[in-house]
Amino acid sequence: MRAAAEPERWAGLLPSMRTCQNINMTEVYLDLCAIQRPLDTPNQVRVALEAEAVLGVLFLCDAGQIELISSEALVYETEQNPLPIR
Numbered sequence: 001m002r003a004a005a006e007p008e009r010w011a012g013l014l015p016s017m018r019t020c021q022n023i024n025m026t027e028v029y030l031d032l033c034a035i036q037r038p039l040d041t042p043n044q045v046r047v048a049l050e051a052e053a054v055l056g057v058l059f060l061c062d063a064g065q066i067e068l069i070s071s072e073a074l075v076y077e078t079e080q081n082p083l084p085i086r
Helices: 032-039 045-062 072-079
Strands: 026-029 066-069
Touching: 032 045, 032 072, 045 066
Parallel strands: 026 066
Antiparallel strands: none
16 A cells, blocks of 8 residues: 655645535545556556455445545546556
8 A cells, every 4th residue: 555645745635525425325535546456467466456456446336335535636646647548
C-alpha cells in the first residue's frame, strides 16, 4: 500500500465530493493506485490478488451493493497522470 500524501499537499482540495443516495449503503474510496491495479502486469501473486480485489469492489458497485466515492484530490491526481489510458 502507498503511504498517504502529505496533508498540506491536498490543502484546499478536501472535503470529498461524495453524494450518497442511500444512507445505509456502504461507501468505498479507492485511491488512484488501487483503481489502476487491474491495469498492472500480474507478474507477482500479490499484484494479481490486489487486481482481483479491486475488480470485485467494482463488481459490487455495478451491482448496487456499495457506492464508490470520490474526492477532488483523486480527480486532481488522475488529471496529473501522463498516461491517459491509466
